[in-house]
Amino acid sequence: MASSNNGVSALFLLAVLLIAASQLAAGIYSAVYGACKTIAGGSGLIGVTFCIDALSSDNRSSNVSSYKEFAVIAVDLLTANATSTKSKIDAMLRSSGGGGGGGDATTRCLKSCQAVYGGILQAQAAVGAAVKGGRFQEAISSLEKSASAVKECQDGFGKSNVTSPLSVENDDTFQLAELIFLLIRDEP
Numbered sequence: 001m002a003s004s005n006n007g008v009s010a011l012f013l014l015a016v017l018l019i020a021a022s023q024l025a026a027g028i029y030s031a032v033y034g035a036c037k038t039i040a041g042g043s044g045l046i047g048v049t050f051c052i053d054a055l056s057s058d059n060r061s062s063n064v065s066s067y068k069e070f071a072v073i074a075v076d077l078l079t080a081n082a083t084s085t086k087s088k089i090d091a092m093l094r095s096s097g098g099g100g101g102g103g104d105a106t107t108r109c110l111k112s113c114q115a116v117y118g119g120i121l122q123a124q125a126a127v128g129a130a131v132k133g134g135r136f137q138e139a140i141s142s143l144e145k146s147a148s149a150v151k152e153c154q155d156g157f158g159k160s161n162v163t164s165p166l167s168v169e170n171d172d173t174f175q176l177a178e179l180i181f182l183l184i185r186d187e188p
Helices: 002-040 048-056 059-063 067-096 105-132 136-159 167-184
Strands: none
Touching: 002 048, 002 059, 002 067, 002 167, 048 067, 048 167, 059 067, 067 105, 067 167, 105 136, 105 167, 136 167
């Protein structure tokens, strides 16, 4: 009988833990959903779903009490995205032998994008410090440059009549920069 009680106790404990975890997730989702619906809904810049997916991908979203704190998370997400995209570009250039001269149209576009992402990464520490320090206009200026540069990176492939191997990454970078902008533009 004792082992039967232990089994029931273990099942009860598991059920309590599952309920607690789902309530925590619902709380995170609720805060993220509310922020995203407010800032992204109707912005025309990013979608609510992108905002929710991005912010809820970081566990720190569970303890956020302001848009500024969400912006700090988004800055880190943008830095991670830019880092991985630059690494992808570096690897593509290495594998194509594009580290040297002019090369084909795709190689030229990748080299241009490599410089864009290098610039974004150089600016990110200052963007993060500006957001944390409440210097939002400084952060917005840098984010606008990053968003514009990544759009030019993507457009370069189209102008060269080649398919961009960075479409997803460029879109994510653009949307993350715009997400940060939307989160801080109305902060006091």
